[in-house]
Amino acid sequence: MFNFSEWLNLLFRWLHVFAAILWVGSTYYFTWLDGQMRRGGDKPVWMVHSGGFYTVVKQKALGVPPDEVHWFRYEALTTFISGFILLNLVYYHGGLMVDPIDPMITPIVASLIGMGTLVLGWVVYDLLVRTPLVRNEPVFAAVGFILIIATTIALSRLLSTRATYIHVGAVFGTIMVLNVWMRILPPQRRMIAAAAKEESFDETLAAGAKQRSKHNTFLAVPTTFIMISNHFPTATYGNHYAVAVLGALILVGWGAAGILRRA
Helix, strand or coil, X not given: CCCHHHHHHHHHHHHHHHHHXXXXXXXXXXXXXXXXXXXXXXXXXXXXXXXXEEEECCCCCCXXXXXXXXXXXXXXXXXXXXXXXXXXXXXXXXXXXXXXXXXXXCHHHHHHHHHHHHHHHHHHHHHHHCCHHHHCHHHHHHHXXXXXXXHHHHHHCCCCHHHHHHHHHHHHHHHHHHHHHHHHHHHHHHHHHHHHCCCCXXXXXXXXXXXXXXXXXXXXXXXXXXXXXXXXXCCCCCCCCHHHHHHHHHHHHHHHHHHXXXX
16 A cells, blocks of 8 residues: 655655765765875875776866856755755654653644754854864864753753754754855855956865864764664663763764774
């Protein structure tokens, strides 16, 4: 028998996963390229793939018309939109936002709290990045981790632990996509416009976009860990030490991202 709701859920899961593969894959590809060029003094990077040789050279000026420059942007947007639709299908309209045995709040209030958390998570992160704290990466990471754990504890007192986990992952995903569309793409547009006019551009624009991109590489791995953990309740959100497990997943994810960035 055809189950429309189930097929809709499956369709958006497929879309979400493949869009995320394209987005995160391109992010780590360019991270790897930058690492190779730093070690090689910006020399061309040679690669072999699919029966051919490829070379990549980092340019200091725009050598083609702006409309010929490829932008990696819709992968991020597609990942976010499909993920938010899934969040609505599975959680906001799927009855998973509160503990079914002892709900602390109504499902509607829980959904409003969940969406508010996504917005507040971005606002707090964006404000922190604008402070001098961001220049001290270990301290910035420590403050961020404390805020994440505090948010997790607060959410777990109102939402189901499963919904808490998914919303922490969704906060990370929201930060990542808004970094792309609000803090990385606008400076790149200005850089391309200036290069097309053969004018110099503000180097701080590139540095700021680079910093946000770096943050995204560190958020991508724990986000993946958290999203996959949703299918293993005994080990993660259903565990008596669910908050500690989530904290460990984040720390391990950051460590793994650090290793990937150096690979």
